Amino acid sequence: MEVGVLYSGGKDSTLAALFLDRFYDVTVLCCSFGVTDDHQHAAAAARAVGFPSRRIDLDRGVAETAVERMVAEGYPRNGIQQVHEHALETCADREFDAIADGTRRDDRVPTVARSLAQSIEDRYGVPCLSPLAGFGHEAIDALVADTLVVETGPSHEVPKGDYEAELRALLAKTHGEQAVEEIFPDHVQSRVTGRM
Amino acid sequence: MEVGVLYSGGKDSTLAALFLDRFYDVTVLCCSFGVTDDHQHAAAAARAVGFPSRRIDLDRGVAETAVERMVAEGYPRNGIQQVHEHALETCADREFDAIADGTRRDDRVPTVARSLAQSIEDRYGVPCLSPLAGFGHEAIDALVADTLVVETGPSHEVPKGDYEAELRALLAKTHGEQAVEEIFPDHVQSRVTGRM
Numbered sequence: 001m002e003v004g005v006l007y008s009g010g011k012d013s014t015l016a017a018l019f020l021d022r023f024y025d026v027t028v029l030c031c032s033f034g035v036t037d038d039h040q041h042a043a044a045a046a047r048a049v050g051f052p053s054r055r056i057d058l059d060r061g062v063a064e065t066a067v068e069r070m071v072a073e074g075y076p077r078n079g080i081q082q083v084h085e086h087a088l089e090t091c092a093d094r095e096f097d098a099i100a101d102g103t104r105r106d107d108r109v110p111t112v113a114r115s116l117a118q119s120i121e122d123r124y125g126v127p128c129l130s131p132l133a134g135f136g137h138e139a140i141d142a143l144v145a146d147t148l149v150v151e152t153g154p155s156h157e158v159p160k161g162d163y164e165a166e167l168r169a170l171l172a173k174t175h176g177e178q179a180v181e182e183i184f185p186d187h188v189q190s191r192v193t194g195r196m
Numbered sequence: 197m198e199v200g201v202l203y204s205g206g207k208d209s210t211l212a213a214l215f216l217d218r219f220y221d222v223t224v225l226c227c228s229f230g231v232t233d234d235h236q237h238a239a240a241a242a243r244a245v246g247f248p249s250r251r252i253d254l255d256r257g258v259a260e261t262a263v264e265r266m267v268a269e270g271y272p273r274n275g276i277q278q279v280h281e282h283a284l285e286t287c288a289d290r291e292f293d294a295i296a297d298g299t300r301r302d303d304r305v306p307t308v309a310r311s312l313a314q315s316i317e318d319r320y321g322v323p324c325l326s327p328l329a330g331f332g333h334e335a336i337d338a339l340v341a342d343t344l345v346v347e348t349g350p351s352h353e354v355p356k357g358d359y360e361a362e363l364r365a366l367l368a369k370t371h372g373e374q375a376v377e378e379i380f381p382d383h384v385q386s387r388v389t390g391r392m
Contacts, residue, residue, distance in 0.1 A: 001338065019327075022218050023339050098335060105310055105329070114301055117332060127335035131215075133301070134308070134329030136317060139294060142197065143219050 004029045004096040008162030009045030011144045011190045013102030019131040031056045031087045033063040035166040042161020045192045062086045067170050077109045084110030092124035100129035106137045149194040158189040200225045200292040204358030205241030207340045207386045209298030215327040227252045227283045229259040231362040238357020241388045258282045263366050272380050273305045280306030288320035296325040302333045345390035354385045
């Protein structure tokens with residue numbers, strides 16, 4: 001069975017892919033709105049851990065709507081969730097036997113509630129998996145320490161390949177760097193550079 | 197890292213153990229209230245798939261309280277949940293680096309909500325994992341079909357090694373066979389007899 005895993009090159013989506021690798025043929029999916037080339041960072045991480053990757057083009061209009069929503073609300077939560085759901089749906093509409101992401105039990109955003117997963121399964125006819133949904137952050141940190149070589153740092157120094165980088169770029173372009181600072185504060189990112 | 201997996205010998209807890217096997221040294225835990233010898237069915241399934249097993253003695257008083265609750269309520273849901281939480285807590289109080297169970301995204305009972313998992317983690321200092329929490333029943337059925345040899349049938353023909361068999365026996369002993377029929381209707385069980 002072939003599973004497509006939404007992939008940022010960070011530790012969570014890499015660990016999710018490794019969990020699935022036991023049972024599925026894994027292809028990691030590097031999503032891009034075409035705003036930046038950051039998806040290449042995800043593809044590089046995939047090469048470093050040995051997963052085949054594929055670029056998935058997302059709808060730039062969704063990113064623009066999400067950015068306007070973030071500006072209107074003053075925080076990024078709902079915009080990020082909207083983009084994640086769009087990415088899941090886009091990937092579900094391909095030929096995989098299942099799709100998956102790296103959301104964890106303790107994540108605040110994005111999340112894949114049971115209702116969302118079931119809705120995607122009903123509409124697209126493919127299982128929607130979150131292999132880390134039953135793992136808290138301490139367990140994941142311990143697994144990552146045992147398994148992966150990870151580079152960590154602030155967003156601007158450790159660019160990941162997920163759509164967050166593109167949303168930040170789009171926000172800067174449409175509302176200025178100051179808007180990024182206000183709405184989307186810098187936080188620690190992780191990028192996988194190899195296996196232990 | 198060593199993980200102890202609550203184990204019934206059914207397909208879900210076996211699949212959960214297989215997921216964890218990639219990252220942990222797995223020991224499967226065959227829980228017993230001492231009411232019947234059904235825990236031996238779980239130990240036999242563990243041998244069939246190649247996991248070391250350990251018997252864990254649970255508090256019979258908890259089973260007795262759960263059975264009285266089932267009788268009073270007329271359905272088994274809360275009693276089963278109470279017993280599962282007791283089993284998790286008993287296993288968490290051992291020397292494992294993590295504990296786990298086989299609860300799935302679509303299960304109605306028992307469930308391990310995020311709040312319960314975090315409460316156990318806080319009180320016992322070990323991660324509490326549910327590897328199948330992000331998998332729906334269709335995905336699990338497909339994985340089981342690819343991976344395990346499974347015998348299925350009604351509860352009385354396919355005795356599993358979980359505490360449900362003991363709760364049924366205790367209910368029959370204290371309130372008669374009729375009470376089992378009324379409160380705990382027979383349903384299809386699965387028992388793993390090997391790997392594909």
